[in-house]
Amino acid sequence: MGQTLAEKVWDAHVVRRAEGEPDLLYIDLHLVHEVTSPQAFDGLRLAGRPVRRPDLTLATEDHNTPTLDIDKPIADLTSRTQIETLRRNCAEFGVRIHSLGDVEQGIVHVVGPQLGLTQPGLTVVCGDSHTSTHGAFGALAFGIGTSEVEHVLATQTLPLRPFKTMAINVEGTLSPGVTAKDIILAVIAKIGTGGGQGYVLEYRGEAIRALSMEARMTICNMSIEAGARAGMIAPDETTFAYIDGRPHAPKGKEWDAALEYWRTLYTDDDAEFDVEVSIDADALEPFVTWGTNPGQGLPLSASVPDPESFADESDKAAARRALEYMALEAGTPLRDIAVDTVFIGSCTNGRIEDLRAAAAVVKGRKKADTVRVLVVPGSAKVRLQAEQEGLDKVFTEFGAEWRHAGCSMCLGMNPDQLAPGERSASTSNRNFEGRQGKGGRTHLVSPLVAAATGVRGTLSSPADLEPVG
Amino acid sequence: MEKFIRHSGVGVPLRRSNVDTDQIIPAVYLKRVTRTGFEDGLFAAWRGDETFVLNNPAFASGSVLVAGPDFGTGSSREHAVWALKDYGFKAVLSSRFADIFRGNSGKQGLLTGQLSQDDIELIWKALENAPGTEVTVDLDQRVVTCGEIVAPMQVDDYTRWRLMEGLDDIGLTLRHTDAIDDFETARPSHKPRTLV
Numbered sequence: 001m002g003q004t005l006a007e008k009v010w011d012a013h014v015v016r017r018a019e020g021e022p023d024l025l026y027i028d029l030h031l032v033h034e035v036t037s038p039q040a041f042d043g044l045r046l047a048g049r050p051v052r053r054p055d056l057t058l059a060t061e062d063h064n065t066p067t068l069d070i071d072k073p074i075a076d077l078t079s080r081t082q083i084e085t086l087r088r089n090c091a092e093f094g095v096r097i098h099s100l101g102d103v104e105q106g107i108v109h110v111v112g113p114q115l116g117l118t119q120p121g122l123t124v125v126c127g128d129s130h131t132s133t134h135g136a137f138g139a140l141a142f143g144i145g146t147s148e149v150e151h152v153l154a155t156q157t158l159p160l161r162p163f164k165t166m167a168i169n170v171e172g173t174l175s176p177g178v179t180a181k182d183i184i185l186a187v188i189a190k191i192g193t194g195g196g197q198g199y200v201l202e203y204r205g206e207a208i209r210a211l212s213m214e215a216r217m218t219i220c221n222m223s224i225e226a227g228a229r230a231g232m233i234a235p236d237e238t239t240f241a242y243i244d245g246r247p248h249a250p251k252g253k254e255w256d257a258a259l260e261y262w263r264t265l266y267t268d269d270d271a272e273f274d275v276e277v278s279i280d281a282d283a284l285e286p287f288v289t290w291g292t293n294p295g296q297g298l299p300l301s302a303s304v305p306d307p308e309s310f311a312d313e314s315d316k317a318a319a320r321r322a323l324e325y326m327a328l329e330a331g332t333p334l335r336d337i338a339v340d341t342v343f344i345g346s347c348t349n350g351r352i353e354d355l356r357a358a359a360a361v362v363k364g365r366k367k368a369d370t371v372r373v374l375v376v377p378g379s380a381k382v383r384l385q386a387e388q389e390g391l392d393k394v395f396t397e398f399g400a401e402w403r404h405a406g407c408s409m410c411l412g413m414n415p416d417q418l419a420p421g422e423r424s425a426s427t428s429n430r431n432f433e434g435r436q437g438k439g440g441r442t443h444l445v446s447p448l449v450a451a452a453t454g455v456r457g458t459l460s461s462p463a464d465l466e467p468v469g
Numbered sequence: 470m471e472k473f474i475r476h477s478g479v480g481v482p483l484r485r486s487n488v489d490t491d492q493i494i495p496a497v498y499l500k501r502v503t504r505t506g507f508e509d510g511l512f513a514a515w516r517g518d519e520t521f522v523l524n525n526p527a528f529a530s531g532s533v534l535v536a537g538p539d540f541g542t543g544s545s546r547e548h549a550v551w552a553l554k555d556y557g558f559k560a561v562l563s564s565r566f567a568d569i570f571r572g573n574s575g576k577q578g579l580l581t582g583q584l585s586q587d588d589i590e591l592i593w594k595a596l597e598n599a600p601g602t603e604v605t606v607d608l609d610q611r612v613v614t615c616g617e618i619v620a621p622m623q624v625d626d627y628t629r630w631r632l633m634e635g636l637d638d639i640g641l642t643l644r645h646t647d648a649i650d651d652f653e654t655a656r657p658s659h660k661p662r663t664l665v
């Protein structure tokens with residue numbers, strides 16, 4: 001029988017296999033950031049162990065970095081301590097780091113692909129659940145905990161049990177205004193926040209093949225919100241073209257060898273997935289969340305659901321609790337929900353294409369008086385690129401704030417937070433209670449919906465806007 | 470790491486499903502760079518609510534958390550495990566755990582035991598009827614007992630062995646350094662490197 005893509009990549013990385021034990025898997029690329037690494041380096045130091053492969057390790061500062069006044073010392077003492085600790089650890093253990101102010105600084109999942117370090121067929125790990133992003137290249141990429149970070153630093157391997165495989169077949173064509181974000185929100189609403197548990201999701205089908213690399217990253221990024229360990233997409237010409245010429249892409253003969261290998265990375269026709277799920281791209285509309293987990297989403301044209309309409313008792317209870325937290329009434333059209341803040345950024349939707357898409361919607365318009373709009377590029381390079389294209393002007397003329405790169409309001413570890421009771425339309429990936437600030441209320445949306453919402457002040461899609469006159 | 474064979478302690482009924490790691494410990498506590506002292510962040514958003522279970526003195530010294538399904542979803546932060554351990558929890562019981570959380574727990578010596586939801590409900594009732602009741606988690610026999618209730622517990626063989634032996638992960642792997650060396654020798658040269 002044939003193999004799935006995930007199985008091929010797994011098998012190519014088994015260092016040791018023994019009956020009754022997890023496989024010992026080799027890790028090709030280890031990404032590090034300031035939040036989940038200090039205790040790992042601390043552990044190495046305590047045990048007197050070195051980093052085995054600093055040349056397969058890369059650190060960047062992202063979660064705590066301010067997006068304003070980045071040339072001043074970081075005001076928040078604990079944020080500063082974490083960042084300074086990362087810098088010290090990288091210096092001590094010989095790990096390359098991109099610090100605040102460096103042109104390659106940015107969200108770890110934006111930086112890896114941008115440098116060309118993320119490549120098909122690699123195993124990629126990071127102490128961050130959204131490491132699944134890198135699966136868009138046909139890499140097996142997954143988040144790990146801090147003791148696993150320490151394990152990879154010390155041994156460049158991880159003991160793991162194979163994951164199960166799930167195919168997500170997305171056939172058909174997306175309508176205008178419908179994006180990768182809407183696909184993944186629809187997938188999570190369909191299979192649930194626990195539906196992917198223990199699985200690697202492989203996104204397949206016509207609609208996936210038609211997507212750009214950046215859109216594929218948006219989809220793989222949120223696999224974790226369906227509970228999955230990883231998301232993957234088989235590499236193709238789109239993938240190879242994206243990598244070609246990037247700083248760490250293979251060159252010359254190495255490129256040819258790599259390409260030959262990459263072309264073997266697909267699920268065989270006779271391979272079997274443990275589960276298959278189908279999504280009809282033709283039927284998709286812009287999706288938004290109404291609740292406090294990413295599975296609580298509906299098409300924008302729908303209304304806030306009645307908790308009693310759920311069949312399952314725990315879904316009912318969860319919906320009741322969510323509506324209370326979100327201060328929403330069942331039956332309210334989603335389009336009538338007014339927000340205070342629009343956040344465009346994060347490792348889900350903070351790449352250049354996302355900014356271009358949002359800018360195209362707001363160009364020549366003014367934001368609603370009742371909202372503040374924050375645009376936070378995913379990396380310093382994305383910010384530079386956007387400025388070269390004049391997108392920063394489009395956003396500032398719209399009335400948005402143009403910020404420096406980082407995670408920012410995705411999780412509110414820096415000063416960019418919602419105040420209690422404030423409501424956001426956010427292009428990030430998590431709408432958990434308090435995620436964007438204590439008491440803050442989050443609606444997850446695509447960059448297009450975020451931009452249109454900034455114009456009208458209520459959840460909207462570009463189709464709801466009057467033409468620019 | 471301490472060996473875990475059997476543990477008895479006050480059971481704490483946490484009647485909530487989908488308790489994600491932001492709820493277990495909010496992001497603001499992740500700023501620390503130490504490995505200990507995270508107990509103050511545990512369930513921080515709920516600790517101010519006097520009806521929250523840990524605010525009941527009978528449960529405050531609890532060491533066995535009996536939680537609803539899908540415990541530990543969301544971010545991979547291991548601080549969630551540290552916070553539970555630093556507070557004094559030795560075991561968490563649920564009908565379903567998020568994978569990363571379960572993996573993190575095993576490595577830190579926090580037992581995540583899987584019970585049927587029916588048994589969880591029975592234990593919840595028992596604990597609520599008599600706050601302060603002890604729950605015994607027997608990893609050797611893979612059973613949980615609480616008063617009259619005897620519930621089978623699922624833990625995979627490998628995690629069980631590791632916990633019962635108190636074995637550290639890195640030490641285990643470093644016994645196979647030769648295999649890692651061999652693998653590295655055979656790695657294709659087109660694979661990327663971060664240092665040039």
Ligand code: SF4
Nearest residue numbers: 130346347407410411
């Ligand atoms: S942008 Fe958000 S989800 Fe992505 S790495 Fe940063 S905090 Fe995590």
